[in-house]
Amino acid sequence: xNFPEASPSTPVTVNPIAPQPxxxxxxxPVTGKVRLEAAWGSTEGDEDLxxxxxxxxxxxxxxxxxxxxxxxxxxxxxxxxxxxxxxHHLLGVFKKGHRPWGMAIRLYLLVIFIASMSDVGMTLLSGxxxxxxxxxxxxxxxxxxxxxxxxxxxxxxxxxxxVAALLxxxxxxxxxxxxxxxxxxxxxxxxxDYVGMKFISVAVIQGLLILVTLALFYFAEIATMGRGWAWxxxxxxxxxxxxxxxxxxxxxxxxxxxSLSSVSKGKFFPGIALLSIILGTKVLAxxxxxxxxxxILYLISPYDCLAHVGQAIIGTQPTYDQYxxxxxxxxxxxxxxxxxxxxxxxxxxxxxxxx
Amino acid sequence: MIPDLxxxxxxxxxxWEPEVTAPAILLENVSKSYGRIFALSNIxxxxxxxxxxxxxxxxxxxxxxxxxxxxxxKVSQGSIKLFGTDPWKNxxxxxxxxxxxxxxxxxxxxxxHGFVSTFARLxxxxxxxxxxxxxxxxxxxxxxxxxxxxxxxxxxGMRQRAKIAHALVNDPELIILDxxxxxxxxxxRTTIMNVIRxxxxxxxxxxxxxxxxxxxxxxTEQIVILHQGRLxxxxxxxxxxxxxxxxxxxISIQAxxxxxxxxxxxxxxxxxxxxxxDGENISIQTHNLGAIHSQxxxxxxxxxxxxxxxxxxxxxxxxxxxxxxxxGRV
Numbered sequence: 001x002n003f004p005e006a007s008p009s010t011p012v013t014v015n016p017i018a019p020q021p022x023x024x025x026x027x028x029p030v031t032g033k034v035r036l037e038a039a040w041g042s043t044e045g046d047e048d049l050x051x052x053x054x055x056x057x058x059x060x061x062x063x064x065x066x067x068x069x070x071x072x073x074x075x076x077x078x079x080x081x082x083x084x085x086x087x088h089h090l091l092g093v094f095k096k097g098h099r100p101w102g103m104a105i106r107l108y109l110l111v112i113f114i115a116s117m118s119d120v121g122m123t124l125l126s127g128x129x130x131x132x133x134x135x136x137x138x139x140x141x142x143x144x145x146x147x148x149x150x151x152x153x154x155x156x157x158x159x160x161x162x163v164a165a166l167l168x169x170x171x172x173x174x175x176x177x178x179x180x181x182x183x184x185x186x187x188x189x190x191x192x193d194y195v196g197m198k199f200i201s202v203a204v205i206q207g208l209l210i211l212v213t214l215a216l217f218y219f220a221e222i223a224t225m226g227r228g229w230a231w232x233x234x235x236x237x238x239x240x241x242x243x244x245x246x247x248x249x250x251x252x253x254x255x256x257x258x259s260l261s262s263v264s265k266g267k268f269f270p271g272i273a274l275l276s277i278i279l280g281t282k283v284l285a286x287x288x289x290x291x292x293x294x295x296i297l298y299l300i301s302p303y304d305c306l307a308h309v310g311q312a313i314i315g316t317q318p319t320y321d322q323y324x325x326x327x328x329x330x331x332x333x334x335x336x337x338x339x340x341x342x343x344x345x346x347x348x349x350x351x352x353x354x355x
Numbered sequence: 356m357i358p359d360l361x362x363x364x365x366x367x368x369x370x371w372e373p374e375v376t377a378p379a380i381l382l383e384n385v386s387k388s389y390g391r392i393f394a395l396s397n398i399x400x401x402x403x404x405x406x407x408x409x410x411x412x413x414x415x416x417x418x419x420x421x422x423x424x425x426x427x428x429k430v431s432q433g434s435i436k437l438f439g440t441d442p443w444k445n446x447x448x449x450x451x452x453x454x455x456x457x458x459x460x461x462x463x464x465x466x467x468h469g470f471v472s473t474f475a476r477l478x479x480x481x482x483x484x485x486x487x488x489x490x491x492x493x494x495x496x497x498x499x500x501x502x503x504x505x506x507x508x509x510x511x512g513m514r515q516r517a518k519i520a521h522a523l524v525n526d527p528e529l530i531i532l533d534x535x536x537x538x539x540x541x542x543x544r545t546t547i548m549n550v551i552r553x554x555x556x557x558x559x560x561x562x563x564x565x566x567x568x569x570x571x572x573x574x575t576e577q578i579v580i581l582h583q584g585r586l587x588x589x590x591x592x593x594x595x596x597x598x599x600x601x602x603x604x605x606i607s608i609q610a611x612x613x614x615x616x617x618x619x620x621x622x623x624x625x626x627x628x629x630x631x632x633d634g635e636n637i638s639i640q641t642h643n644l645g646a647i648h649s650q651x652x653x654x655x656x657x658x659x660x661x662x663x664x665x666x667x668x669x670x671x672x673x674x675x676x677x678x679x680x681x682x683g684r685v
Contacts, residue, residue, distance in 0.1 A: 068495055068553050071488055071526035075450050075479035084476035097469045180462070183521075186425050186454040187477040188446050351428045 075188070082193050085184070089171070089201035105166045109209065112159050116213040119148055120220045127224025140221040140235060142316050145242040148214050149249060150310040152282075156303055161253065161278045163209060167202045168257030168274060169267035172347070177265040181350065195347045199258055206250045214239075214246060238314055245310035252302050252336055253278070259339040262346035278303050295320055299331045306332065373448065374439025378403035379529045379560040380424065385433035387419055387584075394419040396584040397433070402562065406555035408571040409564040410676060411581035417564040418457055420581065421533045424562075425454050437529065450478060453522030457533040461514055463507030467498050470506055471521045478525040485524075492520040497546050512543020519550060530554055532563040536570055548574050580679060587679050596675055597644075603628070605669050606639040606647055611661035613637040619654050623647060 092099035093106060101109075122138035125131075138144065150156065172195070175181035184194050218239050221227060256277060260270035281301035288297040298304035298320055305328040311318040312325035320328075380402040387395040395416045409417050422428040423435055426442040426449070434441060437448035462470050468489050475485035493502045496516040501509070506517060515535055522530060532551065536544050551574050555561050565571050571578065572592065580588040580595075588595045610616045617629050617637050625647055628640035641647050644667065655662050668674065 068523075068557055069491055070557075071491065073480070073484055073488075075525065076481065077479065080481070081477055081479045084473070084479075088473060097465055098473075100464050182425070182427055182454075182456055183474065184477065185427060185446065186449055186452070186456075186522075187474065188448070188450040188479070189477060190446055349429070351422075 078193065081187065081189055082197050085189070085194065085197035086201050086204075089198065090204060093205060101167075108166060109163065109205070112163055113209055113213065116148075116155070116159060116209055117216060119144060120213065120217045123217065123220045124224050127220075135225070139225070140218060140239075142238055142314055145214070145217075145238055146245075146310060146314045146316045148217055149210060149242055149246040150307050152303070152307070156307075157279065160206065160210060160249065161275055161303075163206060164202075164253035164257050165271035165274045167205055168254065168261045169271035170261075171198050171202055172258060172261040173264045173266055173270055176262075176350070191347050191350070192344075195258070195262075195343060199254055202258065203250050203254045206254065207246075210246045210250060211243065214242060241313040241315070242310075245306070245314060248309065248332065249306050252306060252332060255336050255339040255343065256302065259342040259346070262343050262350075295322065299327060302332070302335055304328070305335070373451065377436060377439030379438060380562070381436040381439075382423075383434050383436075385423065385435055386431050387416075387423060387428060388431045393584045395423070395581075398586050399433075400579065400586065400589065402560055404558055404560050405577055406551060406561040406563060406575035408575045408578045409562060409581065410571060410578055411564075411587075412676070414583070415581040416584040417581055418533055419584075421454075421457075421531055421562070421564065424531060425449075425452075425456075450525065451528045453525065453527035453530045455515075455518045455522045455530075455532040455535050457537065461506050461517070463505065466503050466505055467493060467509065467513075467517045467520070468502040470517060471524050474521045475524040480525070488524050488526075489520070492523045493517075495523065496520045496550055510540070510543070512539040512546075515539055515543060515547060516550075519547065523554075527559070529560045530562070532561070534564055536565050544570060551575075580676065582676075582679065588675075592675070596669070602669075602678055603640045603642055604644045604667065606641065606644070606651075607632075607664075607666045607668050608637045608639070608662055609635055609664040609666075610637060611635075611663075615658075616655075616660050616662070619658050619660070620651070623650050623654075 087098070089099045091097075092101050093109065119138055122134065123140070126135035126138055148155070172181075175184070181194070185191070218235075222232065253274070257270060257274045260273045260277075264270050264273075278301075282303050285295070285298040285301045285304055289295045298308070304320070308318060308320055308323075308325050308328035309332065310316075312328075318325065378401040380400070382398050382400045385395060385398045386393060398416075398420070409420065411417050419428065423430055424437065424442070426446060429443055435443070438451060440448045442448050462473075465473065468486075471493060472482075472485040472489040475488050476482070480488060490499070490502070493499050496519050498513060498516050498520060501513065506514060509517060515538075519532070519535065522532075535547050535551070539547060548570060551561055551563055555575065561575075563571070563574060576592045577590070578588070578592050578595070579586065608616065613631060613634070613636060617631070620626055620637070620639060621629060623646070625641045625643040626639055627642070630638045630640075632638055639647060651665070654660070669678075
């Protein structure tokens with residue numbers, strides 16, 4: 001062979017091709033056959049071969065004339081690109097044309113939003129009809145604030161874990177399955193930004209359900225019961241402690257869920273695995289506690305640890321009072337660290353086309 | 356496995372400046388392996404400006420090459436730089452790159468305009484800029500009339516053009532198209548080829564792969580040939596063909612009286628063989644194509660031969676690929 005072999009050490013720079021010095025049109029397909037036919041004619045009536053101009057002829061079967069107009073703008077900074085990812089995910093919950101959350105998911109979110117406001121409704125009702133008995137059951141107090149965020153049934157059994165499972169189900173795994181993450185990575189977007197915005201979007205949707213309804217609950221009490229500054233100052237610390245507990249819960253469910261999403265290709269596995277981790281470990285700890293009278297196994301349950309920390313900072317009666325709540329906090333930190341490690345490792349090393 | 360903390364996150368295009376002297380694409384001793392199988396082996400290549408066709412059989416490593424360039428795969432050995440920066444560690448060069456992947460699930464629920472403008476915003480354009488630029492590129496690829504239809508209702512050719520539009524929305528200097536003509540109807544092919552030629556004419560660096568060899572020929576003469584993960588040839592298509600001078604060239608002529616024509620042609624010194632594949636055609640074998648072509652018209656005219664076609668069947672890409680990958684055997 002006499003053609004040049006690529007030297008491993010010497011890069012070969014290929015410059016734009018100079019136009020061929022030919023008698024025929026430069027835009028004509030260049031093959032030996034065409035070159036000869038253009039030069040001498042093929043006696044098939046194409047002696048006057050001319051450029052095939054890509055201009056429009058008819059509406060049906062149009063070949064457009066391409067005239068590329070340059071864009072002379074300047075690309076904006078990182079936060080604008082990140083905002084584009086975030087709004088793409090968030091707006092998809094509310095309207096078409098953005099990331100499509102399934103109708104079933106959107107309906108479930110609506111149902112959970114309404115259901116999460118059951119205490120808001122009952123507080124408003126008790127204020128309107130002036131029933132102090134009803135208010136004592138449903139109004140704002142430590143137990144009810146705790147219950148709004150960390151109560152097991154129904155909120156941490158049927159509401160929040162299921163919402164988290166539905167949200168994380170497809171948020172990364174679908175990108176992996178369909179290769180659409182390639183579209184993101186072909187932009188000047190770092191993988192940290194990509195996963196960070198996905199994390200925030202899932203957390204924000206959960207925040208709408210948990211934190212917004214918590215705030216509505218608190219303000220419903222102020223509005224309907226005519227609470228003054230003294231009451232607000234008195235209850236604000238436990239309200240803020242509840243807010244902190246809610247943020248911890250959202251963060252934990254999201255980080256575990258997304259780490260599961262990053263290691264799977266479908267919606268089902270991350271969703272069902274998240275529910276298994278949250279509810280399964282709780283059941284396991286419960287069984288071990290009853291069979292062996294050992295409660296320490298609660299430390300493997302994210303929900304039990306969240307509840308324990310929440311009980312401690314909100315100031316309600318702790319379930320596992322024989323152990324310090326700092327064990328639960330340490331367990332939560334370890335769980336989140338492990339989940340974030342898996343997530344960052346998976347996303348930073350994600351080779352998109354092999355998914 | 357330690358998380359890749361080297362990714363700089365400094366994708367701010369206002370802050371990032373490409374190296375002025377660096378080529379758009381620079382691969383140095385790049386290899387990509389999956390276990391013991393090498394998808395690409397020791398590729399060294401630099402490209403800057405113009406349209407370059409990437410050719411190779413299935414499994415030659417074309418898509419692997421593109422995926423490495425786009426930071427979708429990590430190189431096993433060597434280094435890749437786009438405008439002087441390693442894109443795996445810092446994706447900032449992608450602000451100057453447009454990529455049309457071979458296949459991926461499109462966002463069927465979006466309109467063409469929504470799809471393009473969404474990805475324009477991922478490049479850092481504001482909402483207004485994204486809308487304006489989406490209209491610009493959709494018009495360029497001929498989708499302006501259907502810009503507000505859902506992508507799910509698009510034909511294959513329209514979807515390909517939508518992908519090209521989304522790749523062009525940031526006005527990239529480097530455009531990488533992986534099999535852009537695959538599955539398109541002739542009309543869409545022509546339009547897409549016009550788009551690619553126009554971009555090359557404007558001095559953009561365009562890298563395009565295709566299995567449809569004749570269409571690569573119509574887009575560009577500058578080619579890269581890959582085979583089993585190795586760089587087999589690089590440069591002008593016809594120059595590569597001419598360098599294969601130990602392999603005889605063939606000239607196929609369809610004539611009214613091929614035997615009479617053969618009598619006249621055999622007198623040319625450079626002709627070393629003539630055969631008659633059928634009653635209407637004559638096949639001339641030579642090592643010097645140019646000499647034959649310089650004398651053939653005179654012979655035809657002087658001897659009043661009636662010739663309907665003259666063809667160089669060895670001068671197309673399929674033949675060259677065949678020669679190169681078969682180790683020179685005809």
